[in-house]
Amino acid sequence: MRLDTTYTVNTPEGIALELSPAGPVPRTLAWLVDLMIRAGVSLLIIILLAFMGSLGIGLAMILIFLLEWFYPVWFELRSQGQTPGKRLLNIYVAHLDASPISPAASVVRNLLRVVDFLPFFYGFGLASTLLSKRFQRLGDLAANTVVLHKSLPVLSQREISASPEPANVSLSLPEQQALILFAQREATLTAERQQELAQFTASLVNHKTDPAAHLRSIASWLLGKQA
Amino acid sequence: MKLTDLNIQVRQRSAWEAIDLGFALVQQHWKALMPPYFLLLLLIALCVWLILPEAYLPIAGLVVWWLKPLFDRLLLYMLSRQLFNETPHAADAFSALPQLIWQTGLFSALTYRRLSLSRSYILPIWQLEGLRGKPLKERKAVMYLQGHSHALWLTMGCIHLEFIVVLSLYALILMFDPTGATWEHIKNLFRGDVDIDSQYWRMLLDFTFYLLAILVIEPFYVAAGFMLYINRRTQLEAWDIELAFRNLGERLTQLAKTGASTLPSLVLLLVFASSYFSSTPAFAQYTESEHEFLAEERLPPEQAATTIKAVMALDEFNNLTKVKTWVAKDKQETERSNHKLSEGVIQLIASLLKSLLWIAAVVAVILALVYRQKILSYLAPFRKQTKPITAPEILFGLDIRPESLPADIAGTARQLWQAGQAREALSLLYRGALVILTHEEQLAIHTGHTEGDILKLAKPSTEVERYHYLRTLTKLWQTIAYAHRSPAPQEIEPLLAGWNQFQAPRLAAQTAEGQA
Numbered sequence: 001m002r003l004d005t006t007y008t009v010n011t012p013e014g015i016a017l018e019l020s021p022a023g024p025v026p027r028t029l030a031w032l033v034d035l036m037i038r039a040g041v042s043l044l045i046i047i048l049l050a051f052m053g054s055l056g057i058g059l060a061m062i063l064i065f066l067l068e069w070f071y072p073v074w075f076e077l078r079s080q081g082q083t084p085g086k087r088l089l090n091i092y093v094a095h096l097d098a099s100p101i102s103p104a105a106s107v108v109r110n111l112l113r114v115v116d117f118l119p120f121f122y123g124f125g126l127a128s129t130l131l132s133k134r135f136q137r138l139g140d141l142a143a144n145t146v147v148l149h150k151s152l153p154v155l156s157q158r159e160i161s162a163s164p165e166p167a168n169v170s171l172s173l174p175e176q177q178a179l180i181l182f183a184q185r186e187a188t189l190t191a192e193r194q195q196e197l198a199q200f201t202a203s204l205v206n207h208k209t210d211p212a213a214h215l216r217s218i219a220s221w222l223l224g225k226q227a
Numbered sequence: 228m229k230l231t232d233l234n235i236q237v238r239q240r241s242a243w244e245a246i247d248l249g250f251a252l253v254q255q256h257w258k259a260l261m262p263p264y265f266l267l268l269l270l271i272a273l274c275v276w277l278i279l280p281e282a283y284l285p286i287a288g289l290v291v292w293w294l295k296p297l298f299d300r301l302l303l304y305m306l307s308r309q310l311f312n313e314t315p316h317a318a319d320a321f322s323a324l325p326q327l328i329w330q331t332g333l334f335s336a337l338t339y340r341r342l343s344l345s346r347s348y349i350l351p352i353w354q355l356e357g358l359r360g361k362p363l364k365e366r367k368a369v370m371y372l373q374g375h376s377h378a379l380w381l382t383m384g385c386i387h388l389e390f391i392v393v394l395s396l397y398a399l400i401l402m403f404d405p406t407g408a409t410w411e412h413i414k415n416l417f418r419g420d421v422d423i424d425s426q427y428w429r430m431l432l433d434f435t436f437y438l439l440a441i442l443v444i445e446p447f448y449v450a451a452g453f454m455l456y457i458n459r460r461t462q463l464e465a466w467d468i469e470l471a472f473r474n475l476g477e478r479l480t481q482l483a484k485t486g487a488s489t490l491p492s493l494v495l496l497l498v499f500a501s502s503y504f505s506s507t508p509a510f511a512q513y514t515e516s517e518h519e520f521l522a523e524e525r526l527p528p529e530q531a532a533t534t535i536k537a538v539m540a541l542d543e544f545n546n547l548t549k550v551k552t553w554v555a556k557d558k559q560e561t562e563r564s565n566h567k568l569s570e571g572v573i574q575l576i577a578s579l580l581k582s583l584l585w586i587a588a589v590v591a592v593i594l595a596l597v598y599r600q601k602i603l604s605y606l607a608p609f610r611k612q613t614k615p616i617t618a619p620e621i622l623f624g625l626d627i628r629p630e631s632l633p634a635d636i637a638g639t640a641r642q643l644w645q646a647g648q649a650r651e652a653l654s655l656l657y658r659g660a661l662v663i664l665t666h667e668e669q670l671a672i673h674t675g676h677t678e679g680d681i682l683k684l685a686k687p688s689t690e691v692e693r694y695h696y697l698r699t700l701t702k703l704w705q706t707i708a709y710a711h712r713s714p715a716p717q718e719i720e721p722l723l724a725g726w727n728q729f730q731a732p733r734l735a736a737q738t739a740e741g742q743a
Binding site: 003005019021023025028090121131150174175178182197200204213 | 233236237238239241243244246247248250251252254255271317380381382384385387388390391392394395396398399401402421443447451462463464465467468469471472474475476477478479480482483700
């Protein structure tokens with residue numbers, strides 16, 4: 001078993017979802033961004049309400065309290081589990097099975113920030129994320145939630161221009177995927193490396209003058225292009 | 228290095244995922260990683276602490292921080308080998324240390340490259356690839372094209388994580404320190420007035436906390452940088468595709484039974500404009516010189532007294548510090564709050580309570596004496612209470628009460644067998660065996676068990692020979708009971724002959740009882 005950060009969830013429809021939990025570094029950075037935003041808004045509230053004297057300061061305190069406690073809940077429920085900081089880092093909060101986070105779970109995980117914050121600045125939270133397999137802090141463990149990386153559609157849309165050519169052997173699904181990936185990554189690989197990679201497929205490219213181009217043609221054929 | 232030996236999943240990842248993979252890598256291998264790293268850190272920290280003159284002890288943490296590239300190299304040595312399923316011993320890491328010191332660009336890393344913010348990302352090029360000069364520059368340029376910003380943020384993130392560890396440790400002590408000395412110390416840290424003599428132990432505490440932070444966070448930092456590097460290489464050289472194509476080629480070769488093709492070595496021909504990051508360290512030491520003033524001649528006593536008074540009135544001698552501590556509540560205050568009750572009533576209540584307490588104590592002693600046996604039985608070592616097993620009387624239609632059996636089981640069975648009643652003979656033997664199992668050996672057999680279950684249950688507690696006997700007997704019994712097939716005489720003879728052997732523990736127990 002090769003090491004990876006991902007874990008798999010099987011849906012009732014029989015689809016295996018590969019989920020990738022986010023670790024302490026992206027989460028810390030996302031939290032720092034959120035902290036900056038909250039600090040900015042708090043400052044603004046105080047400055048604006050300070051003109052109203054002690055009543056204004058009282059109001060400001062209440063508003064800041066609400067901001068501190070319900071900022072993450074609000075955003076997690078309103079925008080697919082992403083606070084602005086998480087959006088920046090492309091991570092989101094979800095249940096362990098990747099279903100959208102429920103209000104109860106969001107409230108639980110954010111109220112338990114107090115515990116994660118202990119003894120100071122998320123010491124326990126850090127220990128918990130470093131020790132748990134899915135990088136969960138204590139609030140996550142209690143609410144059964146996890147912070148996941150949003151997968152990016154990086155290459156899937158890239159066109160393959162080569163003219164289709166059928167392969168002379170039957171190929172398994174992972175092999176077909178590797179061939180298509182190879183063709184899609186044409187722009188990011190040097191020509192020499194492409195030829196070298198193509199040589200690894202041995203008899204698939206035997207006696208071809210340009211093995212890499214041949215593999216791209218097969219990939220094009222696999223994607224269902226017509227000649 | 229063979230890609231096929233890599234024990235991480237090679238696939239296309241985002242840079243953040245690569246960083247997380249580094250964290251997972253440490254989670255996986257921390258047991259092997261920690262001993263050499265801990266030893267090295269401890270040795271260096273001890274040296275620093277003992278060598279530095281006392282006035283410079285506050286910067287001991289800074290010195291260890293400065294030496295981080297050295298620890299990084301040891302960690303990367305361990306990690307890079309674990310990545311290919313080798314498990315280097317701590318001793319291997321230490322014998323590799325001279326090479327790590329002299330051949331991995333440690334000098335520049337400790338001097339003008341020390342403040343580089345992508346230290347762990349670039350380290351594999353220095354240490355594992357061993358590139359120098361122009362190739363190094365070109366490689367760095369390629370690596371920095373993507374992933375540089377992530378490497379920077381990784382460093383920033385890990386700095387924060389270190390702070391979290393240090394601050395949390397302080398906070399933990401603050402929580403459990405009612406004297407307020409820790410709080411004073413922290414305030415002093417920020418004010419900058421560190422009293423060398425009295426604060427030796429506190430400085431040691433600072434130093435220890437910082438070492439702990441390095442100990443915990445640095446492996447994650449190095450591993451995350453390493454994985455970022457691996458991820459970039461995977462992007463550049465399509466390692467994931469290489470692995471898939473190798474598998475594909477192998478399969479096709481197996482299919483065609485043709486010779487394997489030769490594998491040319493890896494070539495990387497990407498050359499881009501170089502832009503790399505380095506900066507010079509800038510830190511200066513601030514020391515304060517002290518002069519001692521001596522008056523040239525003695526003053527007359529009155530003048531001296533006024534001078535002393537004036538000096539004593541200075542702020543330096545009237546320095547008031549606020550210290551929060553826990554003290555017992557003021558006694559007078561409690562008396563004042565109780566002033567409504569007269570002295571006599573209080574005395575009465577007090578003596579009443581006192582006598583009640585004494586009575587309770589005496590009663591407790593008496594009760595303890597009365598129930599001493601019950602109490603002592605609680606002190607006896609706790610024994611797991613097992614439910615007494617009541618042996619079933621009938622198992623799959625067989626009567627297995629001991630009193631239903633004749634005294635000489637083997638003899639009776641032999642007679643039955645010779646009279647042609649094979650079924651009865653085997654039944655008797657099998658019932659005899661069940662009686663021994665349920666009554667003498669206290670096997671937890673209940674009515675739901677089948678013959679096979681009983682055989683399984685008996686296996687762990689029975690000696691091999693007796694188990695074989697029981698197995699043969701069960702098999703013969705099942706054959707005759709359910710398949711109505713009589714056993715051959717040579718099959719049943721060893722059973723009849725071996726019965727006493729099988730029964731032996733029971734007889735031994737009986738004779739032991741008789742002797743007692």
